[in-house]
Amino acid sequence: MIPFNKPLHMGSEDEYVIQSMRSSKLSGDGEFSKRCQQWFQDYLGGAKTLLTPSCTHALEMAAILIDIKPGDEVIMPSYTFVSTANAFVLRGAKIVFVDIRPDTMNIDESLIEAAITDRTRAIVPVHYAGVACEMDIIMQIANKHDLFVIEDAAQAMMSRYKGTPLGSIGHFGAFSFHETKNYTSGGEGGLLIINDSAFAERAEIIREKGTNRSQFFRGMVDKYSWVDVGSSYLPCDLQAAYLWGQLLSAEKVNECRLSIWQEYRSSLQELVGAGHIEVSRQVKECAHNAHIFYIKVENLDVRTKLIEHLLSCGVQSVFHYIPLHSASAGLKFGRFNGVDLYTTVESERLIRLPMWYGMKGFEVSTVVRAIIDFYK
Ligand SMILES: *Cc1c(COP(=O)(O)O)cnc(C)c1O
Numbered sequence: 556m557i558p559f560n561k562p563l564h565m566g567s568e569d570e571y572v573i574q575s576m577r578s579s580k581l582s583g584d585g586e587f588s589k590r591c592q593q594w595f596q597d598y599l600g601g602a603k604t605l606l607t608p609s610c611t612h613a614l615e616m617a618a619i620l621i622d623i624k625p626g627d628e629v630i631m632p633s634y635t636f637v638s639t640a641n642a643f644v645l646r647g648a649k650i651v652f653v654d655i656r657p658d659t660m661n662i663d664e665s666l667i668e669a670a671i672t673d674r675t676r677a678i679v680p681v682h683y684a685g686v687a688c689e690m691d692i693i694m695q696i697a698n699k700h701d702l703f704v705i706e707d708a709a710q711a712m713m714s715r716y717k718g719t720p721l722g723s724i725g726h727f728g729a730f731s732f733h734e735t736k737n738y739t740s741g742g743e744g745g746l747l748i749i750n751d752s753a754f755a756e757r758a759e760i761i762r763e764k765g766t767n768r769s770q771f772f773r774g775m776v777d778k779y780s781w782v783d784v785g786s787s788y789l790p791c792d793l794q795a796a797y798l799w800g801q802l803l804s805a806e807k808v809n810e811c812r813l814s815i816w817q818e819y820r821s822s823l824q825e826l827v828g829a830g831h832i833e834v835s836r837q838v839k840e841c842a843h844n845a846h847i848f849y850i851k852v853e854n855l856d857v858r859t860k861l862i863e864h865l866l867s868c869g870v871q872s873v874f875h876y877i878p879l880h881s882a883s884a885g886l887k888f889g890r891f892n893g894v895d896l897y898t899t900v901e902s903e904r905l906i907r908l909p910m911w912y913g914m915k916g917f918e919v920s921t922v923v924r925a926i927i928d929f930y931k
Pocket of ligand 1: 709
């Protein structure tokens with residue numbers, strides 16, 4: 556059986572995890588957390604970065620930091636993971652969904668302005684499959700209307716927009732290190748990226764249970780106490796040690812994934828030419844990270860049959876998000892602004908193919924052959 560995903564494991568993680576286990580500090584912000592955060596700070600052009608237990612937690616922190624209050628509105632695509640919405644719903648926000656672009660499955664930037672009201676506080680672009688949203692336009696709209704931009708870059712570590720790393724463009728960004736993502740901190744994990752330094756100090760406080768403990772550890776205050784709202788948004792240092800082993804190979808992993816992605820794309824051209832399927836696209840201004848290779852088939856019925864066919868050939872493929880606005884919680888906490896031209900129909904056509912670091916050429920060709928076989 557060719558699985559859909561294999562969590563990244565380079566081998567070098569083992570040594571660092573053991574080193575961390577034997578150190579005297581297992582809790583958050585230990586030696587490996589500091590190393591990882593420094594690595595991300597350098598990679599992201601100087602942003603303040605904080606490891607979190609998940610991308611979900613990083614998004615929740617961003618919602619607290621911008622003081623989302625009941626009745627505030629937050630604009631995002633409906634084609635995304637529940638956490639993109641829940642992080643803001645937890646603070647009482649109403650979610651305003653807008654349609655996606657069929658070419659990238661990302662929020663359609665041309666529809667954002669029509670969704671803005673006097674209660675709108677933030678825009679949350681999601682870089683689906685590690686392919687960038689139109690960030691120049693989104694930032695222009697945000698600046699014009701005085702809104703925050705929080706990039707859900709859960710899938711986008713190592714991707715760029717016009718040369719700039721995704722996650723470093725909005726006021727905040729969030730990465731995920733869940734085992735299904737390109738890099739993992741041992742199954743679960745995330746990163747909050749704070750690009751507006753005005754929020755750096757408060758972010759540390761919120762992450763440390765609403766105390767100024769981080770400043771205390773740096774010797775900036777002589778005792779620490781309760782100063783703000785907060786929770787426990789620190790992963791333990793073992794998770795950072797696992798991630799550290801992967802950061803050292805980040806470029807190598809990215810190149811490997813990109814070559815698998817290219818291989819899929821070129822070997823499926825025949826079916827594309829015959830009009831049977833569409834495949835993941837290259838986007839001119841985005842150097843993506845090959846997080847997902849997807850195909851789109853005619854409709855939901857064909858998709859169900861193809862997934863079954865692939866399974867019978869020993870290939871595990873999966874569909875992706877069920878649009879949030881059509882889910883029961885989505886109906887309760889959100890509304891869809893404008894017309895759903897693409898979100899539902901495009902999401903019903905999409906299948907993600909197996910993809911992981913180290914996937915072999917013969918495994919890719921087995922998947923491709925099974926798809927070609929289906930159309931014969
Ligand atoms: C994976 C993912 C998340 C959630 O990440 P966790 O680390 O599992 O909390 C959020 N948004 C998007 C777009 C994702 O793909």
